[in-house]
Amino acid sequence: MxxxxxxxxxxxxxxxxxxxxxAYPSDSPRFDGWKQASTDHFRFIYEEESLSQLRDLAAAADGIWEKTARAYSPPPEKTDVLITARTDTVNAFAEGTRHFMGVYANSPLSPEFGFRADWAELVFTHELVHIANFKFQGKQNAAARLFGPFMNVFDIISIPGWMIEGITTVLETELTQGGRGRSPFFELYFKAPTLENDFLDLAEIGKETEPPRGQIYVYGYILARSIADRWGLSALAKIEEVRRSGKSFSASVKEVTGETPERIFRDARIALAKNYSGERTIPEGNIVTPTNKNDYYHMPAAVKKDGIILLRSSEKKDFAAVRWDPAKKEETVLFEAPFADSASLAACDGDLVVAALRTNRFDAMPGLQVSTDLWTWTEKTGLVQLTKGGSLFQPALSRDGKKLVAVEQTGFRYRLTEVSLEDGSKKVLVELPGQSCIQPALSPDGGKLAFLILDGTRARVAAVDMPRYEFAYPVSAATIAAVDNDSGPIIDVAWPHWQADGDLTWASNRRGRLEVWESSKKTNRPCVADPIGAFWAEKTESGVLYASYSASGDILKILPGESWGTVPDFEGPSLPGRIMSFGGLVSDFPAFDAFPAPETESDEKTAGAKIEPHFIDESGDAGQSRYASGFPDAQKAFxxxxxxxxxxxxxxxxxxxxxxxxxxxxxxxxxxxxxxxxxxxxxxxxxxxxxxxxxxxxxxxxxxxxxxxxxxxxxxxxxxxxxxxxxxxxxxxxxxxxxxxxxxxxxxxxxxxxxxxxxxxxxxxxxxxxxxxxxxxxxxxxxxxxxxxxxxxxxxxxxxxxxxxxxxxxxxxxxxxxxxxxxxxxxxxxxxxxxxxxxxxxxxxxxxxxxxxxxxxxxxxxxxxxxxxxxxxxxxxxxxxxxxxxxxxxxxxxxxxxxxxxxxxxxxxxxxxxxxxxxxxxxxxxxxxxxxxxxxxxxxxxxxxxxxxxxxxxxxxxxxxxxxxxxxxxxxxxxxxxxxxxxx
Missing domain, CATH: 2.40.160 (Porin)
Incomplete structure (x- = not known):
């Protein structure tokens, strides 16, 4: 019984x-409990560890609220914002049922979002537009009133994911000076399938069965941008207004635009094909890496006679460091590991490999902690941890394997640190107040360092001599030489790389497409071009090996050696800073309504200016608000x-x-x-x-x-x-x-x-x-x-x-x-x-x-x-x-x-x-x-x-x-x- x-x-x-x-745990700085502080429109929930990130977000928050209210729809009068520290993660989210936001306390190291705007402003804008969309014009879901906030989920799932993310990606671009709509690296995701005639059908978007990753962002931007181009930015809000009256999403689009989403998507694809038609005249290299769908072969860590050392990521396989032999078409897996990003591998001419790997822990307060540390690998030793408890990214090795530099996080900013290969000890190498230094590259002999400097408005390619004596750490800002994009019109640059002969190369869209440029004899010039784009290159005995993108994912291509420096003399279709649009070909769209003229220079300065956080003393009348000259005084326990x-x-x-x-x-x-x-x-x-x-x-x-x-x-x-x-x-x-x-x-x-x-x-x-x-x-x-x-x-x-x-x-x-x-x-x-x-x-x-x-x-x-x-x-x-x-x-x-x-x-x-x-x-x-x-x-x-x-x-x-x-x-x-x- x-x-x-x-x-x-x-x-x-x-x-x-x-x-x-x-969930999983960690140690690091002491946790003193959750705190809260409010501005006019937001309550920030955070811990002391993320105080510097809070200041950046709070400085921009209320101004972003005003912009969002004017351009789309007023967000709620008060929105909670969670700031998550202790996680080496670049992301943010907007919760669609209870309508709160979350921001991870790391800014991106890759150029997909562009470096034209401060990350805090960019990510906050994106997520706040989500909140405004979820609570459009203050309307409340009737089922949520009857049964609780969970019922809001049924309203959210009635909108295609590509439209939800398309609106936010359009507005993150419109309401800031940056955003993915201006990034040439984001453009690769739809330029490649356009030129290769491998576009997804509208019904396939979001299934993630093939590239690009994050399809709802890519194709969602195309659709939402097309609507904004042809019927005005206000049409995005009008569609939601009609939908909230009880009509389906497709019917709402049809009522506002007179076209179905399928027709708009088809027309955008035609516009893209015409826009990029001239790019096919550019000579294209032969692909040397596999082109299986969802196999991504990222920029090489080292190019050797016995193969190319690089990272391979895949939907079907784990992120792995591999040796790819183009001659034999053979892949040898060196090791699989949780790499922080696609630039987390460095290698030298010997067999030493350095990787930036993530560790999740959950055995200390306040909960999940993610740290990124450096590990070394040789065939003899396997993986060995070099540093502990750090936030170290994008390792760079000299070709002789004697010097190691990495990016280290400090608040929302990054600095460059030299790391000892003997014991993992660190020395600050380059740190610039209010700016970030990322994407380091060491010259072949380790004597020079190239990197990007981000100031919230542009990325600059810079170089400096490595210190020879202890007293020279960190290097003086006066010794840093600007290589490109230091002044004048803002262009988009990324991924500096030293050639074996000592010349420095990097990716640039100065001429309207992503090309590899070089600095040789104090002259900057383009040296490698591709119909889709080239953003990393190296001269080898076999030819010019370069990184590009295709409809199958990241790939490597090769051109004959004599092609170095031979590039087209015409500009590409995507000039730097111009918002990528899909209704701009007036001949294709007779009903096209020209978009408002760009802001004046004075307007740009105002739009990008910091807004002083307006904190409220929550113990008193919200109307008696004050500026937080003594910011900690506005804090309360949460x-x-x-x-x-x-x-x-x-x-x-x-x-x-x-x-x-x-x-x-x-x-x-x-x-x-x-x-x-x-x-x-x-x-x-x-x-x-x-x-x-x-x-x-x-x-x-x-x-x-x-x-x-x-x-x-x-x-x-x-x-x-x-x-x-x-x-x-x-x-x-x-x-x-x-x-x-x-x-x-x-x-x-x-x-x-x-x-x-x-x-x-x-x-x-x-x-x-x-x-x-x-x-x-x-x-x-x-x-x-x-x-x-x-x-x-x-x-x-x-x-x-x-x-x-x-x-x-x-x-x-x-x-x-x-x-x-x-x-x-x-x-x-x-x-x-x-x-x-x-x-x-x-x-x-x-x-x-x-x-x-x-x-x-x-x-x-x-x-x-x-x-x-x-x-x-x-x-x-x-x-x-x-x-x-x-x-x-x-x-x-x-x-x-x-x-x-x-x-x-x-x-x-x-x-x-x-x-x-x-x-x-x-x-x-x-x-x-x-x-x-x-x-x-x-x-x-x-x-x-x-x-x-x-x-x-x-x-x-x-x-x-x-x-x-x-x-x-x-x-x-x-x-x-x-x-x-x-x-x-």
């Missing part, structure tokens, strides 16, 4: 599992309390003994807090209750997940009732259960597919269960058995990929439990459980073996602590206190693991708590149960957290002939010390 409480209303763990993030997110009515049906039934009604509510650290450590509270008037019973659950220090406190309280099969007799039961769990990370580190997550876990379970032959109400019925259990143990998850195609996973949980019962005062029962499994194989199929063993020497008709040591879909009692389950399985990994398994139960021991255990006459009373349990399950997992839904059947040999019993379904949930396995 099953002695455990099995409430039928436990549907909430599945929902909570979906909301749980995968407590991340859960707020109502979703509430719904609920109706339920249950069966009672003797085929009776009962109906009930009630409700469900979900409360959530903010995801303070990159979608992790979010407080969640969920509650539901259903009352059954015919029985006088309630099914109710309350579940809470609360961050406490570095760990998570989980609580579940519930009351349930129903019928249970007791050896063929239907009995009615009701039960109350309370479970608390706290897990404290001991070591939780993730580096790509190499993960270790070890936690100390404690828990408490209390239960009261009552049984009767007939249904009884909540306030009536027989007395029951109650008990409690304390639980203490360790929980381990380990995953590694020692080979490119191999993966090993190890799981282990061990518990010691102490149980007591109210009707047995003074007596404590000690139980134990150990659950371990290991899997090995490829990333498509694996073999798994595991064992679950437990000892429960407990009395009959009393609550038994939750356990996973149950075979298949069946449940074992305590007749035999010892149980050992052997499992073998075939696993098919993926976002949802599929497992086909077989289990065999071994029981042993004799119960000493009042149950008559049969004597088998064997050692330790060992005996296998006659059944084999065969089943399959879908396993949803996030590190140590798992939930499986499965089905199993028994193959019974007891009668002498094997036969399958009926199929049974079950659910298994493991959340730290919270364990649940029950039939469905």
């Amino acid at each position: 099953d002695n455990r409480i099995a409430p039928k209303f436990f549907v909430l763990p599945a929902l909570l599992f979906a909301l749980l993030p995968a 407590i991340n309390l859960p707020k109502p997110f979703l509430w719904l009515p609920n109706f339920s049906y249950t069966t009672l003994p003797e085929d009776e039934s009962a109906w009930g009604g009630g409700g469900f509510a979900l409360l959530t807090g903010y995801p303070m650290q990159a979608a992790s450590r979010t407080p969640i509270v969920a509650a539901g209750a259903v009352y059954f008037p015919g029985v006088g019973q309630v099914q109710a659950d309350l579940i809470a997940l609360l961050p406490v220090y570095t760990g998570t406190l989980i609580g579940i309280a519930g009351h349930g009732f129903g019928s249970i099969d007791d050896d063929g007799t239907e009995r009615f039961y009701d039960g109350n259960a309370l479970t608390l769990s706290y897990s404290l990370p001991v070591a939780s580190i993730q580096r790509g597919r190499d993960i270790i997550d070890l936690a100390a876990v404690c828990g408490f379970e209390a239960a009261l269960v009552r049984y009767s032959d007939a249904a009884f109400s909540l306030n009536e019925g027989p007395s029951g058995a109650s008990g409690f259990t304390g639980r203490l143990g360790l929980d381990l998850f380990r995953e590694a990929s020692p080979l490119e195609a191999a993966q090993t996973t190890l799981r282990a949980s061990g518990w010691i439990m102490a149980t007591g019962y109210a009707d047995m005062p003074g007596r404590t029962f000690i139980s134990a459980e150990l659950d371990g499994s290991g899997a090995w194989g490829s990333r498509t199929v694996q073999a798994e073996a595991g064992i679950r063993t437990a000892w429960f020497d407990l009395p009959e008709d009393h609550p038994v602590p939750a356990t996973l040591a149950q075979p298949g879909a069946s449940e074992t009692g305590t007749t035999y206190p010892g149980r050992m389950i052997f499992r073998t399985a075939v696993v098919f990994p993926g976002m949802v693991k599929t497992r086909v398994y077989g289990e065999k139960l071994l029981q042993f021991g004799k119960n000493s708590a009042g149950i008559d255990t049969p004597d088998r006459g064997t050692f330790l009373n060992l005996g296998f149960s006659p059944e084999w349990h065969l089943g399959a399950e879908a396993d949803f997992e996030a590190g140590r957290t798992r939930m499986a839904v499965g089905a199993a059947s028994e193959l019974d040999f007891e009668s002498g002939e094997g036969r399958f019993s009926s199929l049974s379904f079950y659910i298994t949930c493991k959340l730290d010390a919270l364990l649940m396995k029950s039939g469905l």
Whole structure:
């Protein structure tokens, strides 16, 4: 007989599992709690570590609000902005249900966004336009008013993703002096498929089955920009206004423009083809890297006789450092690792390779922390960590392998640091107040350094002699020589690189397309061109090797050596700083309405000026605002309390003994807090209750997940009732259960597919269960058995990929439990459980073996602590206190693991708590149960957290002939010390 409480209303763990993030930990600067400070239109939520980023964002925030209100739609009067520090991540987000924003405290190192505008202003503009779109003109979703903010999601999903991101990408460009709409590197993503006749169909956008990555941004910009060009920027807002009146998105576009999205997209493609038609006259190099869809071969780290050392990223394979041999067309994987970006690899003429790799941690406050450190690799040593706890990017090695320079983050800015290859120690090399220095390149002998200087309006190519003495660190700004884009009209430059002969090259769009330029004999001139674009080049014995882009992704091409310096004498179609448009060919679009003239120089200065943050003393009248001359005085503590997110009515049906039934009604509510650290450590509270008037019973659950220090406190309280099969007799039961769990990370580190997550876990379970032959109400019925259990143990998850195609996973949980019962005062029962499994194989199929063993020497008709040591879909009692389950399985990994398994139960021991255990006459009373349990399950997992839904059947040999019993379904949930396995 099953002695455990099995409430039928436990549907909430599945929902909570979906909301749980995968998270990992770290040390670094002390965490002093979350703070908040407000401007007229924003409340910033941050920690001291991100104070410098807060100042940059706050300085621009209210001015961006005003621009957005004029150009598109007024955002909400007050928007919360989360600033996430301690994560070496370049990103931001706008949450579309509760309408808040998040900004990661790193600015981009790649030129895709362009360097014409300050990153803080650019990213803030983009995300604020999202918020304005989600809450267009202050309109409130009716379903959200009835059932909570979660219902806003249905309004968001009714808009194509490409339009959501297209509007923001257009306006990030219109409302700043930069943005992707002015970036020649962003242009590559649609210039390549245009010239190669490999455009996506409108219906394919967003499926990410082929390049470019981030399709909704690329093609969304084309569509939204086309609408703005032909019908005015205000048409973007008019479409949303019409859509909010109840019309579909396509119908709204048709009403405002007279054209369908499909027709607009087709016309934009025609305009692009005509715009780029002249580029095909430029000689094109032969492609030397594979052109498989979604295989990206990035700029080389070194070009050697035995191959090209570079980074390869792919949708189907991990980011890897590889050696590509163009002659043999062979790829040799040196190592796979979590590289920070496509410029995270450096190599020299020897076999030394340096990589910038990311590590995720979650074992220190305030939560998820991501650090980027430098690692060295040789064929002899493999990967060896060089630096620890840093934020180091874009390593640059001299060709002799003796000097190493990297980019180091300081607030929203970057500086250049020289790193010792002996011990990883650092010396600041170049640091310019209020500016960033990125993309370093060392000359072949290590004597000179080239890099980019970013000042928030332009990127300059600069060079400096490397210091020869200790007192010369950091270098003086007066010794830095400007190479290109130091003054005059702003152009777009990137990726400086030294040739073997000592000449410096870099990418530039000075002539209207991306070309490689060189500085030779104090003269700058273009030296490599390509129909689509060239942004890195090196003279080799085989010819001119250069980096470009195609409809298949990043590639390398080669031209004959004599082509160096031979480039077309006509300008390209995309002059620097001009917004890339798709309705500008008036002959193609007779209805084209010319866009307003560019801003005057004085207007540009005003638009780019910093706006003093206008902080509000939140303890007083919001109207009595003041400027924050003493900024810290405006700070207050922020407590991340859960707020109502979703509430719904609920109706339920249950069966009672003797085929009776009962109906009930009630409700469900979900409360959530903010995801303070990159979608992790979010407080969640969920509650539901259903009352059954015919029985006088309630099914109710309350579940809470609360961050406490570095760990998570989980609580579940519930009351349930129903019928249970007791050896063929239907009995009615009701039960109350309370479970608390706290897990404290001991070591939780993730580096790509190499993960270790070890936690100390404690828990408490209390239960009261009552049984009767007939249904009884909540306030009536027989007395029951109650008990409690304390639980203490360790929980381990380990995953590694020692080979490119191999993966090993190890799981282990061990518990010691102490149980007591109210009707047995003074007596404590000690139980134990150990659950371990290991899997090995490829990333498509694996073999798994595991064992679950437990000892429960407990009395009959009393609550038994939750356990996973149950075979298949069946449940074992305590007749035999010892149980050992052997499992073998075939696993098919993926976002949802599929497992086909077989289990065999071994029981042993004799119960000493009042149950008559049969004597088998064997050692330790060992005996296998006659059944084999065969089943399959879908396993949803996030590190140590798992939930499986499965089905199993028994193959019974007891009668002498094997036969399958009926199929049974079950659910298994493991959340730290919270364990649940029950039939469905």
